Amino acid sequence: MIAFEDALEHVLVACTPLPAERVTLAEALGRVTAAEIRSPVDLPAFDNSAMDGFALCTQGRRIDAGREFDVHGEQAAGDGLQRAAGEGAWSIMTGARLPDGLDAIIPVEQVEVLDRADDGRVTRMRLAAAVEPGQHRRRAGEDVACGALALPAGHWIGANEVMLLAGLGLAQVDVARRPRAALLSTGRELVDDPAVPLQPGQIRNSSSPFLATRIPAAGGEIVLRETVPDEPAQFSAALERAIDAGAELVLSTGAVSMGRFDFIPDVLRERGGEIVFHKVAMRPGKPLLFARLPSGALCFGLPGNPVSTAVGLRLFVEPAMRVMLGLPREQAWRIPLAHDVGKKAGFRLHQKARLKLDARAALSVELLAGQESFRTRPLVESTVWAALPAEVDALRAGDPVDVFPLAHEAGVMLGAQSK
Secondary structure, three states, X not given: OEOHHHHHHHHHHOOOOOOEEEEEHHXXXXXXXXXXXXXXXXXXXXXXXXOOEEEEOOOOOOEOOOOEXXXXXXXXXXXXXXXXXXXXXXXXXXXXXXXXXXXXEEEHHHEEEEEEOOOOOEEEEEEOOOEOOOOOEEOOOOOEOOOOEEXXXXXXXXXXXXXXXXXXXXXXXXXXXXXXXXXXXXXXXXXXXXXXXXOXXXXXXXXXXXXXXXXXXXXXXEEEEEEEOOOHHHHHHHHHHHHHOOOOEEEEEOOOOOOOOOOHHHHHHHOOOEEEEXXXXXXXXXXXXXXXXXXXXXXXXXXXXXXXXXXXXXXXXXXHHHHXXXXXXXXXXXXXXXXXXXXXXXXXXXXXXXXXXXXXXXXXEEEOOOOOOOOOHHHHHOOEEEEEOOOOOEEOOOOEEEEEXXXXXXHHHOOOOOO
């Protein structure tokens, strides 16, 4: 057995960043920037009004309430360049370009209309409040200046980033290529088709749909997905198909423990694979295997129980994908326990857990009932994984522990973007 920290280090040093590729902005969601992106334009592109109202020229001085002005023009959103003349005002709409010569806006609610034209347009008004120079004026480049850093390299692109890049007029983005993954489920007891009735001894394959959902969400691409019986020759053939499909990550489930049908280590050796480690001092997921194949692909032999699969994916496969995508290594959150807990020393425990806020808004982590590796229902109530260190046999309420969100990209979006 190998310690969790040593096992993870072996995985991370085996990974290298993938090359960049150019995608359209519509394809960029959930991708990682391969290089920094600098703005090609000012955003906003021009000075504009922050609200509906009237634009004035203050000449750098406060205009007191009570002043009256003729309204010489009207500027709506989408209108082009206009030049104001004299000391009058212009009616202006939110987002409309500020006419040259004017520098401040008073909201429509803070004026008294004195006269209107036959078509309803305001022609004269009185200030009901003072106007300060530059008020309610959005300046060109105030959000992002031309040439300024918009996104750094190694940055996860979410919906907010798509909004920013669209505003900058970027139609294409250079991103890290997605890691290519193959999913191989093993077990003659597994049934993939939910329409097929179960025979005695059979179970639904829940790990494969889970992995097929998580891998793309975590930044990867699935190139092969198969379920094979407990036959070494069939698994070896499926492994060959995975390599032919270009898989850089091969994730298998089952057949890595100590039973007569746990054949994966032998098949990997027969195919020239190097087993880096097999068995980690953790629960669930102790039988986890990590190997390098002659093709360069990394093979993760995940235990068959669904929660063991989830732990192996979250704490080993997803960190590997982060390196391949050019993201920084993940840092655990340190959060105090909500209650006392006992455990057996010698194993690092990864526990289904959820975050709690007390009446004073203090954050803590609560371990859930049903920690066995076959119990999937508690995962629905979980928001995080809590890691209890291997060397201790008891922890007290208030003791800090390592905590990881259920998905690595959730941690990215919550503030661990760039370090």
